[in-house]
Amino acid sequence: ADYSVTVDGVTYDDWFLPSKDELNVLWENLAPNNLRGFYWSSTELNDFYKAWVQLFDNRGLSQYATSNYDYKVNPTIFVRAVRSF
Numbered sequence: 001a002d003y004s005v006t007v008d009g010v011t012y013d014d015w016f017l018p019s020k021d022e023l024n025v026l027w028e029n030l031a032p033n034n035l036r037g038f039y040w041s042s043t044e045l046n047d048f049y050k051a052w053v054q055l056f057d058n059r060g061l062s063q064y065a066t067s068n069y070d071y072k073v074n075p076t077i078f079v080r081a082v083r084s085f
Contacts, residue, residue: 003081015081017042020052020062026080027060038065038077053077 004013018026020043035056043052055061065077 012083015083017079018082019043020054022082023052023054023080024060024062026082027054027056031056031058031060039080040065040077 003015004011006012018041020041023039023041026039038053038055041052041054044050045052050066052062053065055063
């Protein structure tokens with residue numbers, strides 16, 4: 001879905017979901033700030049039912065999750081949209 005933010009009359013509407021490599025760079029820069037959780041990337045794996053996620057913790061693991069991810073058993077996966085990289 002499209003996302004936009006208006007600040008001081010300026011609309012920022014060029015947000016996107018980062019790739020797994022871009023998300024890893026975000027982890028490298030944000031992990032020292034104790035940002036935690038799993039985050040979706042835009043990188044699909046084999047088909048549109050699987051996408052890479054990045055774990056923001058001291059390990060920075062990257063793995064794939066499926067579209068039918070079991071949220072009852074596993075933690076929530078967050079979205080971190082970015083404007084430019």
